[in-house]
Every structure is written in structure tokens, then in C-alpha cells.
Amino acid sequence: MPRLAHRTELAVPFHAVELFKEANTLIAQGKDIISLGIGEPDFTAPPTVVEALQRAAAAGQAQYTPPSGTDELKAALCDYYRDHFNASVQPEQILVTAGASGALNLAALALVNPGDEVLMPDPSYPANQNFILAAGGIPRLIPSTAENRFQLTAADIEQHWTEKTRGVLIASPSNPTGATIDPKDLAELIQAVKARDGFIIMDEIYLGLYYEDKPQSALCLDPSLIVINSFSKYFHMTGWRLGWLIVPTEIRPAIEKIAASLAICAPALAQHAALACFEPEAMAIYEQRRLAFKARRDFLLPAFAAMGIQVPVTPDGAFYIYADISQHSQDSDDFSHRLLHEAHVAAVPGLDFGPAYAKKMLRFSYSTSLERLEEAVERMRRFLA
Amino acid sequence: MPRLAHRTELAVPFHAVELFKEANTLIAQGKDIISLGIGEPDFTAPPTVVEALQRAAAAGQAQYTPPSGTDELKAALCDYYRDHFNASVQPEQILVTAGASGALNLAALALVNPGDEVLMPDPSYPANQNFILAAGGIPRLIPSTAENRFQLTAADIEQHWTEKTRGVLIASPSNPTGATIDPKDLAELIQAVKARDGFIIMDEIYLGLYYEDKPQSALCLDPSLIVINSFSKYFHMTGWRLGWLIVPTEIRPAIEKIAASLAICAPALAQHAALACFEPEAMAIYEQRRLAFKARRDFLLPAFAAMGIQVPVTPDGAFYIYADISQHSQDSDDFSHRLLHEAHVAAVPGLDFGPAYAKKMLRFSYSTSLERLEEAVERMRRFLA
Ligand SMILES: Cc1ncc(COP(=O)(O)O)c(C=O)c1O
Ligand SMILES: Cc1ncc(COP(=O)(O)O)c(C=O)c1O
Numbered sequence: 097m098p099r100l101a102h103r104t105e106l107a108v109p110f111h112a113v114e115l116f117k118e119a120n121t122l123i124a125q126g127k128d129i130i131s132l133g134i135g136e137p138d139f140t141a142p143p144t145v146v147e148a149l150q151r152a153a154a155a156g157q158a159q160y161t162p163p164s165g166t167d168e169l170k171a172a173l174c175d176y177y178r179d180h181f182n183a184s185v186q187p188e189q190i191l192v193t194a195g196a197s198g199a200l201n202l203a204a205l206a207l208v209n210p211g212d213e214v215l216m217p218d219p220s221y222p223a224n225q226n227f228i229l230a231a232g233g234i235p236r237l238i239p240s241t242a243e244n245r246f247q248l249t250a251a252d253i254e255q256h257w258t259e260k261t262r263g264v265l266i267a268s269p270s271n272p273t274g275a276t277i278d279p280k281d282l283a284e285l286i287q288a289v290k291a292r293d294g295f296i297i298m299d300e301i302y303l304g305l306y307y308e309d310k311p312q313s314a315l316c317l318d319p320s321l322i323v324i325n326s327f328s329k330y331f332h333m334t335g336w337r338l339g340w341l342i343v344p345t346e347i348r349p350a351i352e353k354i355a356a357s358l359a360i361c362a363p364a365l366a367q368h369a370a371l372a373c374f375e376p377e378a379m380a381i382y383e384q385r386r387l388a389f390k391a392r393r394d395f396l397l398p399a400f401a402a403m404g405i406q407v408p409v410t411p412d413g414a415f416y417i418y419a420d421i422s423q424h425s426q427d428s429d430d431f432s433h434r435l436l437h438e439a440h441v442a443a444v445p446g447l448d449f450g451p452a453y454a455k456k457m458l459r460f461s462y463s464t465s466l467e468r469l470e471e472a473v474e475r476m477r478r479f480l481a
Numbered sequence: 482m483p484r485l486a487h488r489t490e491l492a493v494p495f496h497a498v499e500l501f502k503e504a505n506t507l508i509a510q511g512k513d514i515i516s517l518g519i520g521e522p523d524f525t526a527p528p529t530v531v532e533a534l535q536r537a538a539a540a541g542q543a544q545y546t547p548p549s550g551t552d553e554l555k556a557a558l559c560d561y562y563r564d565h566f567n568a569s570v571q572p573e574q575i576l577v578t579a580g581a582s583g584a585l586n587l588a589a590l591a592l593v594n595p596g597d598e599v600l601m602p603d604p605s606y607p608a609n610q611n612f613i614l615a616a617g618g619i620p621r622l623i624p625s626t627a628e629n630r631f632q633l634t635a636a637d638i639e640q641h642w643t644e645k646t647r648g649v650l651i652a653s654p655s656n657p658t659g660a661t662i663d664p665k666d667l668a669e670l671i672q673a674v675k676a677r678d679g680f681i682i683m684d685e686i687y688l689g690l691y692y693e694d695k696p697q698s699a700l701c702l703d704p705s706l707i708v709i710n711s712f713s714k715y716f717h718m719t720g721w722r723l724g725w726l727i728v729p730t731e732i733r734p735a736i737e738k739i740a741a742s743l744a745i746c747a748p749a750l751a752q753h754a755a756l757a758c759f760e761p762e763a764m765a766i767y768e769q770r771r772l773a774f775k776a777r778r779d780f781l782l783p784a785f786a787a788m789g790i791q792v793p794v795t796p797d798g799a800f801y802i803y804a805d806i807s808q809h810s811q812d813s814d815d816f817s818h819r820l821l822h823e824a825h826v827a828a829v830p831g832l833d834f835g836p837a838y839a840k841k842m843l844r845f846s847y848s849t850s851l852e853r854l855e856e857a858v859e860r861m862r863r864f865l866a
Contacts, residue, residue, distance in 0.1 A: 226742035335749025357611035364720025
């Protein structure tokens with residue numbers, strides 16, 4: 097049997113896998129489980145995007161593309177930033193990737209040397225630690241606070257930056273909190289990191305899913321950031337595996353060389369089809385769906401409050417509610433198992449997002465219909481009564 | 482500007498990129514360039530596979546799949562090994578990936594610790610060095626010989642294995658040579674590596690494209706090998722980004738954990754559509770096309786011989802001819818530029834596959850129609866006259 101590399105042990109697992117297995121067993125037994133666990137939109141690609149894919153496939157547009165993506169898609173992404181996020185992005189800054197995952201992987205490989213430390217807030221998207229570990233780096237989870245919207249701050253940088261620290265990895269809106277970073281705080285954070293000659297990887301995968309003021313891309317504050325995005329969430333194309341990385345033009349060739357070797361290119365048919373995402377018809381559908389997500393959030397927040405489930409930071413994006421269940425249990429892991437088995441509602445315990453709030457918090461995902469959310473709340477109400 | 486990690490400098494570039502740029506400039510000037518450079522079939526997916534994709538897209542089968550791939554695809558792959566390569570593979574051994582690239586990346590991450598050396602023959606597929614480097618390992622190119630079909634041998638293992646060596650990465654048929662490893666030599670190689678407690682990564686991406694006796698998978702010799710394959714070449718689905726990794730069942734969970742974090746899953750629609758690849762209609766088309774490749778090879782080999790271009794090992798697979806042009810030039814790089822500019826034929830100079838044969842050899846790819854190959858030979862004949 098081949099011996100495995102150390103990183104296979106270091107890599108953090110997704111603890112909720114066990115919970116999902118139990119949920120599937122219950123479903124197989126005929127139980128009606130409402131999953132608020134999964135981080136995936138319940139919407140799929142609009143018809144015009146599906147048709148674009150079908151046309152591209154019929155035309156055999158399925159060769160390898162250039163490693164950084166097709167010119168057409170890079171141009172469309174530049175227009176998207178200009179038209180929607182008020183940011184100026186050049187095609188020469190873009191690398192099209194297999195999802196935000198591909199982009200995060202590439203960013204870590206490009207920026208992190210073995211032994212380098214990268215700071216990220218606790219809580220964070222669990223895979224973030226593994227991207228850094230895969231590059232030989234050391235992820236440092238910095239406990240964040242509700243006051244700071246569960247984001248890193250300039251003060252955190254001052255306190256936790258060491259000789260070995262090379263940069264930060266943040267997300268706005270964040271998973272699991274759905275909370276954006278305040279632009280003023282972000283500006284200070286950027287300044288603090290740059291003063292130390294560090295890098296900032298900003299994951300904007302949920303940027304399009306906003307429920308308050310329309311956000312700007314962090315690129316508006318600083319065009320030298322490393323920015324991650326994807327067609328998975330706002331464009332509802334999770335399994336298509338299409339995302340992108342934006343980097344300063346000067347460093348793109350070096351990153352492209354790695355991308356060309358390690359991935360050759362992102363899925364070609366998806367790249368061709370994704371052009372249809374930016375057409376008015378598809379955009380209108382995304383906006384409707386964004387409002388549907390907002391309606392779900394607006395239903396859940398008061399319902400949770402009424403059940404004594406606190407939401408320390410009102411989420412203004414993504415499709416997550418990061419909720420404090422300590423009024424009902426001192427162990428969110430145990431709570432989530434009971435919630436599953438007794439109320440048939442699945443949610444992800446805090447542990448997956450870092451140790452700081454492992455016991456207190458649960459992540460509820462509202463990527464399921466309002467009707468099902470109403471039913472879920474009804475079940476939770478009975479369970480907690 | 483963020484500082485880049487060292488591996489961005491270590492990563493070997495694809496030198497032929499410059500040549501391809503020149504070729505594109507000539508094409509833009511209206512010149513008719515025949516490319517024998519690119520490692521990509523000129524065929525695309527058969528109609529039934531395209532239709533399966535279109536149906537899957539219309540049905541919205543585009544969610545994330547399990548990280549190791551859909552059960553249906555894993556089952557189909559097991560049947561494929563049983564029916565075509567006489568090998569017994571269990572679904573629990575398979576990880577479906579974004580191309581062989583995704584599989585090679587994952588295999589390297591799973592097996593290579595920083596500082597570990599991995600042996601591979603010179604010449605090899607250029608990206609192989611970068612997969613090892615990305616995992617922090619050190620690729621060691623071992624000059625191979627025509628007598629040994631440009632493959633690693635047990636004697637190489639004895640000679641080059643050091644304290645730091647952890648395993649080998651080989652391909653059969655190989656890129657750039659199109660040559661398989663002799664089963665007896667492979668058995669000895671495996672024994673030599675296993676005696677040293679090393680791993681064997683066997684890239685079988687070209688296994689289906691054989692032109693002599695039907696080969697077996699290396700898994701028939703040893704079911705504990707790490708085997709790579711892809712839908713890119715035999716199934717003509719390069720831009721779809723779909724491949725797979727076969728590992729011993731015992732180590733799959735650890736690798737799956739990494740795959741789940743770093744990639745989430747392979748493209749979903751492609752996974753659903755790929756099931757149609759194994760239906761008789763599609764298989765009949767692949768076989769026809771395999772014979773078309775064979776006819777091209779059988780045309781080129783005597784034509785090259787007649788021009789004084791030696792082919793030290795007759796390729797029995799893939800779609801490459803690794804040819805010795807030293808009768809015409811002492812510098813294959815210069816030769817390839819003159820061939821492009823004077824004969825309008827593009828081929829990849831040896832340097833991309835390793836230093837050992839950098840000056841002597843060129844790789845010609847016959848992934849273009851017989852008519853165009855005839856024209857290419859005519860041009861080369863005139864050029865060499
Ligand atoms: C914050 C964040 N970043 C990145 C990803 C990866 O998404 P994808 O690779 O599908 O684009 C996810 C997925 O859940 C996420 O929540
Ligand atoms: C030997 C070899 N392995 C792996 C690959 C990667 O192919 P893909 O990622 O498209 O499956 C190639 C592509 O040319 C190759 O020649």
C-alpha cells in the first residue's frame with residue numbers, strides 16, 4: 097500500500113459529512129428531511145444558458161481553451177465588473193478556473209511558500225485551510241467577533257502578524273456568516289496587510305447575492321487584490337465547475353504557467369455557455385432569484401428570533417444564517433443531531449468553520465423554497481417547545 | 482504587487498508556446514499552417530454523447546456531485562475495465578477528476594511530501610514535473626533509451642533511487658513517444674520500486690489508442706498501482722475536463738478528503754453525459770477513429786523514413802511520433818522554427834519533454850486528417866530537399 101503524504105492527515109475534513117450520511121439514511125427510510133445544510137443554490141442555470149451550452153456542444157466547441165480562458169469570456173467578465181460593480185478589470189488580469197475552488201487553489205500555489213502563514217477569520221469556509229495546506233502553508237484561524245461582523249480587522253493584523261505571515265484570505269460576503277466586511281474596515285485591513293508587504297486574497301463568490309445596498313467589488317478599493325469569484329452561486333452553476341481569479345497583470349503570466357500545467361484549462365463548453373449568463377434575459381432571472389433568497393432570509397430572521405435563536409450579525413449576502421443556539425444547547429454538534437433525528441431538519445454545526453464558535457453556532461442555509469423553510473421553522477418550533 | 486511563491490519560478494514552462502505564437506501570427510497573415518504540434522484529437526465527442534449532455538443540461542443535472550464522482554459513472558468505469566482491459570476495479574477505488582490533470586495533481590498531493598524525489602523518464606509529458614513541484618516534491622528526469630522504449634527500467638531504479646526517492650511517474654503509451662512499456666519490463670520495474678517501498682503512478686491516458694496488440698491496464702499486473710486516465714484522448718473530450726484516478730481502496734478516503742476540499746467535484750454535466758461514451762454506438766465510433774489514427778501513423782512512419790527522419794521506437798499508441806531529425810540538423814529548436822517558417826508545418830521541439838533529447842528530437846502529432854498529413858509530408862520533403 098503506498099504511504100500517504102502528511103498533508104492527507106493535516107487536511108481538515110468536513111465534519112458535517114457524518115450528519116449528512118445520517119440524513120441520507122433517514123431519507124432512505126422514507127423520512128422527509130428538510131436540508132438547510134448544503135451550500136448550493138436550489139436554482140439551476142436559466143434556459144438561455146442551458147441552450148447556449150447545448151449549442152456549443154452541438155458545434156463541438158469542446159477543445160482545450162487557452163489556459164486563462166477564452167477571450168470572449170474574459171471580455172464578458174470585464175464588462176460585468178464595469179457594469180455591475182463599478183470596477184475596472186482588464187482581460188489580462190483574469191484566469192478562468194474550475195470554480196472558485198480552482199481559483200483558490202491556484203492563488204495559494206502562486207503566493208504561498210512552504211511554512212508561510214496565512215491569516216483567516218474563524219469562522220471561515222472550511223476548504224480555505226486546505227488550500228493553504230496544499231501549498232505547504234500554515235493556515236492561522238483568528239477568532240473574530242460579532243462586533244467586527246466575523247471578519248478580520250486591522251487590529252487582528254497588528255496582533256497576529258508574525259515573521260512567517262505572508263497574507264490573508266477573507267471572504268465578503270462570508271460563508272458561514274453571510275456577512276460582508278464593512279468597506280471602511282476593509283480599507284484599514286488592506287492598509288495594515290500592505291504595510292507588512294502581505295497579500296490579500298478576497299473571495300467574492302457571494303458578491304452578487306446581496307440583500308441590502310448593492311456592494312462594490314473590493315477591487316474598487318484596491319486593484320492589486322487577488323480576487324476570487326465563480327459561476328456557482330449567483331449564476332447557479334455549481335456542478336459546471338467554472339470560476340475565475342483576478343490578479344495584477346504583472347503576475348498573471350507566472351500564474352498562467354502553473355494553471356496551464358496543472359489544469360490545462362477550465363471546462364470549455366461551460367466557458368462558451370457562460371457568455372449567455374450576461375445577457376439581459378438571464379440577468380433578469382438571477383435578479384428575481386436574488387430577491388427570492390432575500391425573501392427567505394427575511395422570513396427566517398424574525399422566525400429564528402422568535403424561537404430564541406440569536407443571529408449575532410444580520411447576514412446581508414450569500415444564503416446562510418450563522419445562528420447562536422446557546423440558549424437551547426451548550427453543544428451545537430449534539431443539537432444538530434437531535435434537530436435532525438427529532439425535527440428532521442439538517443443544519444451544519446459550527447465546528448466545520450473553525451474552533452472559536454464550534455459549540456455555540458449552527459449554519460442554516462436557505463437554499464430551499466420558502467414553503468419548505470416555513471415547514472422547517474414549524475418543526476423547529478415544535479422541537480424547541 | 483504581491484510576491485510570488487518560489488514554485489512559480491521552478492515550474493517548467495511549455496517552450497513550444499513561443500512557436501505556437503509564431504504559428505498563430507503566420508495564420509493571421511493568411512498563411513496555411515499545418516499543425517502537428519498540438520496534443521489534442523481532431524475528433525470531438527460522438528453525437529450520442531453530445532445528446533446525453535444536452536439532455537442532462539435540460540434536466541438540470543448540474544448540482545455538485547459527490548467528490549469522488551457519481552455512482553453511475555464509477556460503475557460504468559468498472560465495467561469498462563472489466564470488458565476492455567481485463568482488470569477488476571471496484572467503485573471504491575475510483576475518484577473522478579477534472580481530466581487526467583486533476584488526477585495527476587491529486588495523486589501528487591496525496592503521495593508526495595516536500596523534498597521527496599519522484600523519478601520519471603526523460604522524455605516525459607512536461608506537466609509531470611510541475612505536478613510533483615506543486616506538491617513540494619523534486620522531479621528527477623532519468624534519461625531513457627530507445628532500447629528501453631524510452632521508458633524507465635528496473636535498472637534505472639537501482640541506479641537512481643536515493644534516500645529521498647519516494648516513487649515513479651510513468652506513462653504507457655507515453656507522450657511524446659507514443660510507445661508503451663513492455664509488460665515484462667513493467668513487471669520488473671514495479672518489483673524494483675515496491676522492493677524500495679515506493680509508489681508507482683501509471684498514466685494510462687492513451688491506453689485506448691493502441692495500434693498493435695490490445696494492451697492490458699497495468700492494474701492487471703498489480704492492483705495496488707495508482708492509475709490515471711481521462712476522457713480527453715480516446716473519448717475525444719479534451720475541453721470537457723473529465724478524467725479519473727484509481728487507487729487502492731484503503732487510501733481512497735484520505736485522497737477523497739483532499740479532492741472534496743480542493744475541487745469539490747468534477748464537472749457534473751460531463752459526468753452524466755460520459756455514461757453515453759460506453760454505449761455500443763459511441764464505442765463503435767471510437768474504434769473507427771482509433772483505426773483512423775492508426776492509418777495516419779502507418780502513412781507517416783514510412784514517409785518519415787524516406788525523408789531521413791528516424792523514429793527510434795515505433796509508436797504503438799497515442800498520436801505522437803517522436804522523431805530524430807539529427808540527420809538534418811543539430812538543433813531541433815532551430816529546425817522547428819525553420820520548418821514552421823519555410824514549410825509551414827508546426828511540430829514541438831524535444832526540449833519540452835526533457836533535456837536528454839532536447840536537440841535531436843521533435844514530436845509530431847498526427848491529430849490532423851490524412852489529407853493534411855499528406856500535404857505536410859509533401860512540404861517537409863520539399864523543405865528537406
Ligand atoms: C466561500 C466559498 N468559496 C469558494 C467556494 C467554492 O465554490 P466553487 O468551487 O463551486 O466555485 C465555496 C463553496 O461553497 C464557498 O462557500
Ligand atoms: C501523458 C498525458 N497525461 C495527462 C494529460 C492531461 O490530459 P487531460 O487533463 O486533458 O486529461 C496529457 C495531455 O496532453 C498527457 O499527454
